[in-house]
Amino acid sequence: MLLTIDPRDPRPIYQQVTDGIKELIALGKLExxxxxxxxRQLAADLGVNLNTIATAYRELQKLGLxxxxxxxxxxxxxxxxxxxxxxxxxRTLRVALTDMVLSGVPSKEIRSLVSRELGTVRKRRK
Amino acid sequence: MTFDQFSVVLxxxxxxxxxxxxxxxxxxxxxxxxxxxxxxxxxxxxxLGPGAPILRRYRFWLVAPIVLEILLGAAILLSGHWKxxxxxxxxxTALAFAxxxxxxxxxxxxxxxxxxxxxxxxxxxxxxxxxxxxLRDYANAPVEMLIAVLTLIPFGWLSARYLRGVGREDFGxxxxxxxxxxxxQVGILYLKHVTLSWRVAARSADAGDQLAxxxxxxxxxLGQLDAARLLFAFCALYWPMLVAAAPGERSSVLAxxxxxxxxxxxxxxxxxxxxxxxxxxxxARTAPVDVPAPLAEPGLRGxxxxxxxxxxxxxxxxxxxxxxxxxxxxxxxxxAYVAGFVILLVVVx
Numbered sequence: 229m230l231l232t233i234d235p236r237d238p239r240p241i242y243q244q245v246t247d248g249i250k251e252l253i254a255l256g257k258l259e260x261x262x263x264x265x266x267x268r269q270l271a272a273d274l275g276v277n278l279n280t281i282a283t284a285y286r287e288l289q290k291l292g293l294x295x296x297x298x299x300x301x302x303x304x305x306x307x308x309x310x311x312x313x314x315x316x317x318x319r320t321l322r323v324a325l326t327d328m329v330l331s332g333v334p335s336k337e338i339r340s341l342v343s344r345e346l347g348t349v350r351k352r353r354k
Numbered sequence: 355m356t357f358d359q360f361s362v363v364l365x366x367x368x369x370x371x372x373x374x375x376x377x378x379x380x381x382x383x384x385x386x387x388x389x390x391x392x393x394x395x396x397x398x399x400x401x402l403g404p405g406a407p408i409l410r411r412y413r414f415w416l417v418a419p420i421v422l423e424i425l426l427g428a429a430i431l432l433s434g435h436w437k438x439x440x441x442x443x444x445x446x447t448a449l450a451f452a453x454x455x456x457x458x459x460x461x462x463x464x465x466x467x468x469x470x471x472x473x474x475x476x477x478x479x480x481x482x483x484x485x486x487x488x489l490r491d492y493a494n495a496p497v498e499m500l501i502a503v504l505t506l507i508p509f510g511w512l513s514a515r516y517l518r519g520v521g522r523e524d525f526g527x528x529x530x531x532x533x534x535x536x537x538x539q540v541g542i543l544y545l546k547h548v549t550l551s552w553r554v555a556a557r558s559a560d561a562g563d564q565l566a567x568x569x570x571x572x573x574x575x576l577g578q579l580d581a582a583r584l585l586f587a588f589c590a591l592y593w594p595m596l597v598a599a600a601p602g603e604r605s606s607v608l609a610x611x612x613x614x615x616x617x618x619x620x621x622x623x624x625x626x627x628x629x630x631x632x633x634x635x636x637x638a639r640t641a642p643v644d645v646p647a648p649l650a651e652p653g654l655r656g657x658x659x660x661x662x663x664x665x666x667x668x669x670x671x672x673x674x675x676x677x678x679x680x681x682x683x684x685x686x687x688x689x690a691y692v693a694g695f696v697i698l699l700v701v702v703x
Contacts, residue, residue: 230561234479235649252484265486268666268683273482273555275648277664301486 229257233274241276245284253293253307254349264294264302356605358436360612365427365439367616369420371623372450376420378634379454380413383461385638392458393642394465408464415457419449463674480646481561487550489543492573497580504587505539508532511594528597530702535590537698542583544691548668548684549575557646567640574633581622588618 231248233241252258264270270281285302288294291309296302328338355363383391383405388398391405401409423446430438485491509532516528549572556564592611599607648671655662656677660670663681670677678685 229484230481230565231484232479232481232558232561233649236479241649249484258484263486265484266488269487269551270482272551272553272666274480274650275553275555275665275667276650278666279664280650 242280242284246287258304262304355609355612361436361439368443391465392462395470396468412457412461419453479558481556501587508590508594526702531593532590535586539583539586542579546579567643
């Protein structure tokens, strides 16, 4: 279970941590009941502020993927996020598609990329 | 054997048992063969050319503590206060660790300008493991059980004696020594915590191997610390026997235990050394560990101590030196531990 954080990535570090853990949960590498490292450990390993990791964990909690308790720490409780409206999901997809279009990727290639990535995620999840 | 004689024997064994370690550590820069100087990739003949003075300075800082320790030991022997040799052993152990860390860091810094491949791109990706590193994740159940039993036996026996008022001893004289030994055990647990909370990260290339090396080193250190805890727990067993012995038999009971301690200490040393050999063989087969720089280190604001509450790290690294972060939890615990030790000494004195 390795998490990669890239300082050159335009996303803030807390977002990268959130997205990285979400991806590991989606791929089934982090299963229900799996404990996540304490905030202090992750913050020390990355060399970032404690609040950066605490914010990332709170984001995951808001999504319903983890629960945070004083004794057990942060534990993966679900492999599905809370129900989100079609509009919310579309917004996420629209942002990603907009980035691709602005990067000059042709529509045909975008469709192929989306299809391939969806296939990869579903395959690993099984 | 009196306690004074025991102290001298222990000191001599302590110095003798570390000579092999010093010889091995003096060769540490060339552990991975030509082309590597500690964790820096260099030319094959680096240690014969520009690396020679660096290697000399590295060895100087390695040997300096043992020379100082022998000189101080000789002074204590001449002064006749042989019990102080035990304090010297504790101080020399801490100094040896500090001096080794300093020598390695300094040598790596000096060798870096001769590095063959400069550090990859200005901001490489950082890879870390999501496996939690808590004390319980690295606990060895049988060892913990054994330590618990060895600790409970003397305290149970002494408590029963104290409550029955058999020997009419006061609390301090009955529980003092076992409590101090127990406190040392707590101190070692603290060191285990610090070992586990030490920064672990790798660069994206061969991250799995790099993290495996860091894990192997961490497990070795934790094993050493557990061995020390076991030794302290074993030490505490002698006290009830000494208390229960008739006044005329106490010197022979003490002599028996002192010899037993030396034997147990030697057995532990051999065990640790055999594990170290395995680790050394493993490290020699792996690439040097290159821990990426922290992503948002607050920067060195003072030396040797600083106060950076936003960072959980015990040590804040600067360009050429590190500072102890007094705002970190391990630093606070260390302060509390020292204060607690003083209080304990006052209570049992």
